[in-house]
Amino acid sequence: MGRSKNKTAESDNQGETKVSKFRPLQVWPVLALMLIVVGIQFVPELVQDGPAMLWMISAFGPLLCSLLLMIWWMTTSRATWLEKIFGALAIVGILVLTGALVDKSMLGPAMMMLTVPMGIGLFGLVLVLCRNMLSFRRTFYAVLMAAVGFLFSAALRADGVWGNFALGFDWRWKPTVEETLVARSRSESSENTTKPVGLSDREDLEQLKESLLNPEWSEFRGGNVDGVFSGGVIASNWNSNPPKELWRIAVGPAWSSFLVAGPLLFTQEQRGENEAVVCYDAKNGEVIWNREIKSRFEDALGGPGPRSTPVLSKGQLYVQGARGILARIDPVTSEVVWQKDLLEITKQAAPPMWGFSASPIVVNDLVITYGADSENGILAFACDSGELKWSIPSGKFSYSSPQAMKVGDRTVIAMTSEVGLQFIEPADGKVILQYDWRSDGYRACQPHALAGDRFLIPSGMGVGTRLIQLKKESEPWSAEEIWTSRNLKPDFNDFVLYKDHIYGFDGAIFTCISAETGQRQWKGGRYGKGQVLLLEKSAMLLIATEDGNIVLVSAEPTAHRELARIKAFNGKTWNHPVVVNNRLYIRNAEEAVCYELPLE
Numbered sequence: 001m002g003r004s005k006n007k008t009a010e011s012d013n014q015g016e017t018k019v020s021k022f023r024p025l026q027v028w029p030v031l032a033l034m035l036i037v038v039g040i041q042f043v044p045e046l047v048q049d050g051p052a053m054l055w056m057i058s059a060f061g062p063l064l065c066s067l068l069l070m071i072w073w074m075t076t077s078r079a080t081w082l083e084k085i086f087g088a089l090a091i092v093g094i095l096v097l098t099g100a101l102v103d104k105s106m107l108g109p110a111m112m113m114l115t116v117p118m119g120i121g122l123f124g125l126v127l128v129l130c131r132n133m134l135s136f137r138r139t140f141y142a143v144l145m146a147a148v149g150f151l152f153s154a155a156l157r158a159d160g161v162w163g164n165f166a167l168g169f170d171w172r173w174k175p176t177v178e179e180t181l182v183a184r185s186r187s188e189s190s191e192n193t194t195k196p197v198g199l200s201d202r203e204d205l206e207q208l209k210e211s212l213l214n215p216e217w218s219e220f221r222g223g224n225v226d227g228v229f230s231g232g233v234i235a236s237n238w239n240s241n242p243p244k245e246l247w248r249i250a251v252g253p254a255w256s257s258f259l260v261a262g263p264l265l266f267t268q269e270q271r272g273e274n275e276a277v278v279c280y281d282a283k284n285g286e287v288i289w290n291r292e293i294k295s296r297f298e299d300a301l302g303g304p305g306p307r308s309t310p311v312l313s314k315g316q317l318y319v320q321g322a323r324g325i326l327a328r329i330d331p332v333t334s335e336v337v338w339q340k341d342l343l344e345i346t347k348q349a350a351p352p353m354w355g356f357s358a359s360p361i362v363v364n365d366l367v368i369t370y371g372a373d374s375e376n377g378i379l380a381f382a383c384d385s386g387e388l389k390w391s392i393p394s395g396k397f398s399y400s401s402p403q404a405m406k407v408g409d410r411t412v413i414a415m416t417s418e419v420g421l422q423f424i425e426p427a428d429g430k431v432i433l434q435y436d437w438r439s440d441g442y443r444a445c446q447p448h449a450l451a452g453d454r455f456l457i458p459s460g461m462g463v464g465t466r467l468i469q470l471k472k473e474s475e476p477w478s479a480e481e482i483w484t485s486r487n488l489k490p491d492f493n494d495f496v497l498y499k500d501h502i503y504g505f506d507g508a509i510f511t512c513i514s515a516e517t518g519q520r521q522w523k524g525g526r527y528g529k530g531q532v533l534l535l536e537k538s539a540m541l542l543i544a545t546e547d548g549n550i551v552l553v554s555a556e557p558t559a560h561r562e563l564a565r566i567k568a569f570n571g572k573t574w575n576h577p578v579v580v581n582n583r584l585y586i587r588n589a590e591e592a593v594c595y596e597l598p599l600e
Contacts, residue, residue: 021080022134029072030124033065037117059109059165062117069124077127083139090143091123098150103157103172108300110158110167119150159589160303162572163491163508163529163546177590178252178304182272185290198289199264199279199332211262212315212331216580220257220309220359225403225446227496227533229579234538235598236552238564243550243584243595247285252276253589254305255357257576259312264288265585266312266331267592268319270296270305275321277310277329282583285594289334297322297355303589307355308401309576313362316383320369322355324348328367328386338386345388346373354442358401361413363426368402368413370394378402378415378422380429390429395419399444399492407453407470414455416443421457421468423477433470433477439463444492448502450515454482456497458490461507465489467518485518487511492574496534496541501557503541504532510543512557524560525553531576538600544568544577544586550595568593 040061070091074084098115099107106115123146130138157176159168170176175183199208221227235241252269259266265280274292281288298304310319317331324342329335342348342356351372358370366380366389377394381387395417403414404426412432413424418441423433437457445458453470464486468479488495488506495504500515510525510532528546534555535542540563541553548569554561573588584595 022136023078024134025127025131025138026076026078027128027131029076030069030128033069033072034121034124037062037065037121056165059113059161062121063112066117066120069120073127079139080136083136087123087139087143091120091146094143094147094150095119098153101151101154103154105158105298105300106153106156109161110153110156110169110300113167114156114169115150115153118152119146122146122149158300160299160572161301163574168572177250178270178272181250181252185271198334205332208262208264209315209332211264212312215259215261215312217258217260217578218313219259219311219361220401221446221494221576222578225361225401226448227494227531227576228536229533229542230536231579231581232537233600234535234540234542234552234579234582235600236538236540236563238552238566238598241598243566243597246283246583246594246596248591248593249280249285250590251278251587251592252305253303255302255307255574255589256305256587257309258578258585258587258592259310259317260578260580260585261312261331264331266310266317267587268306268308268310268321270298272296275306275323275325277317277319277327277334279331279334280592282585282594285592291329291334291336293321293325293327293336293339295321295323295325297351299353299355302354305589307357307399308359311360311362311367313367313383318360318362318367318383320356320358320360322357323351324356324371326360326367326369326381326386328383340381340386340388342369342371342379345379345391346371346376348373352397354399357399357444361402361404363404363411363413366426368426370398370400370402370415372396372398377417378413378424378429380426392424392429392431394422395443397442399442400446403446405447405449405455407449407472414447416445416447416457418442421447421455421479432475433479435468435479437466445490445494448495448497450497455479456502456515458488458495458504460491461489462486463489465495465502465513465518467515483518485513485520487513487518487520487523491529493529493531494576496532498534498536498539498555499557501555503534503553503555505529508546510553510560512560514557521557522560525551525562527551529574531574533577533579535579542577542579542584544573544575546573548573548588550577550584550586566595568595 126142126145157172252271256268269276275295276292279288308320317329327339328337360369368380374396376391379391380389398417400416405414420437421435448456465488466484467482471478493505511523512521530545533542543551551565552563577586582597
């Protein structure tokens with residue numbers, strides 16, 4: 001009996017020792033990290049004047065908190081070492097498995113911004129709920145929920161970020177507009193063995209050629225690259241007299257805008273493994289011709305497709321793809337006259353992270369573009385042969401485009417980059433002005449000329465806009481600062497000038513500042529990272545919001561006054577709107593639509 005009692009007591013002591021290995025978890029660090037994750041999601045909305053770094057904290061802060069949570073787990077969580085090792089190895093193993101199963105669009109930023117935070121967040125949440133469960137089961141349940149969080153990403157497809165760095169998602173099994181478009185194009189090609197109708201098949205060919213020689217909207221942001229429609233007066237009473245939708249079509253992804261030449265529209269799209277230059281009938285949106293070049297660019301932030309807008313000059317079309325294919329295309333026959341590879345010319349291993357995004361321009365007999373290379377930053381090619389005529393160093397980080405500007409009676413090429421502003425002689429590439437105003441990030445917007453040899457230089461988030469005065473006493477020219485204002489901080493959203501006032505995007509909120517002083521006149525209208533077009537004779541601003549609305553705002557410096565709005569798209573819209581006569585042509589990465597705007 002005595003021995004039996006001793007054995008029982010010994011067994012009880014062992015049980016107590018075994019139970020004592022598991023202690024309640026210390027969970028206040030997990031709760032603190034979860035509160036931080038929730039809080040930083042509001043940073044972009046609360047700190048509109050903050051630098052780009054705050055937006056990056058909002059985007060990638062959850063990943064950092066996830067890593068800190070795992071450090072807590074391995075150090076001060078009070079879990080047993082067996083739990084810690086099992087939990088850490090299981091997390092790594094499931095994450096590797098998830099990386100092998102997810103759609104390729106979910107790798108990179110989506111993995112860091114959603115997959116990892118969701119999986120590790122659920123892991124931490126279960127540990128909080130089961131903190132007093134003194135057994136190995138709490139770790140098993142936490143790992144199980146982490147697997148659910150990680151593997152949920154396998155059901156998703158990412159379509160890039162919005163202007164606030166929030167990722168867009170759709171179900172993986174849902175066909176994209178691009179996939180549907182490519183499948184339909186292949187089906188139509190197999191069914192129709194006859195040659196597709198092109199411009200050369202039309203009876204009014206001579207009239208079409210005349211339109212190509214005198215296009216109404218010949219390049220990115222119009223003939224003066226200022227985003228101004230100077231035609232008739234558009235009515236603002238859209239409640240009683242709304243715009244009439246004339247047609248709507250599916251298009252391949254791209255952030256390109258439209259060119260307009262009489263009854264013809266030109267734009268660029270991604271269609272499968274090919275970049276397409278497409279000519280549409282402006283009357284009904286039907287494809288007249290589609291020239292495809294083998295090339296595909298896709299990045300996790302901006303999505304797939306070309307970024308630039310073509311240019312029409314002397315009846316010829318010039319295009320630049322996101323992987324650096326620069327080509328001259330005959331707009332009548334759609335034949336490629338010549339094409340050059342900027343990657344080969346600049347000896348770069350890969351395109352910039354956002355692709356070759358500059359829209360080419362034509363000055364005299366040269367087509368000029370930005371090469372995104374510090375040694376071959378700006379390049380000029382002969383229009384007739386594609387021969388490289390000159391190249392000069394420039395900044396390496398720019399989403400902007402070369403721009404022809406008048407300085408007195410002299411035409412110069414203006415280019416903004418992270419370095420500042422350059423003025424270049426078109427004939428030989430001689431640098432006439434090198435104005436240094438360095439930015440930690442990229443520059444994406446176009447400069448703007450004011451009267452009296454003054455020029456506006458826009459910069460990105462947290463930096464602002466600067467007005468400089470040009471000094472032309474001797475070459476190279478110099479310039480001095482008049483003012484720098486943080487009241488207008490455009491990201492990739494160009495602004496317009498009307499009656500000594502600047503209208504544009506200060507982050508995600510629309511604003512008006514004085515061109516003379518840089519002082520804010522008003523700020524209002526949360527239109528996201530949209531684009532604006534000035535309806536000059538109407539004294540109105542036509543704004544394409546990031547979430548797909550078309551908004552009319554009065555171009556007056558006294559107050560923000562929204563006049564009308566319609567819903568054009570359901571998806572993200574970054575493309576520049578175009579108005580010719582009273583027709584609005586606008587597209588995004590999935591659709592294009594034409595509206596007939598009411599006239600006064």
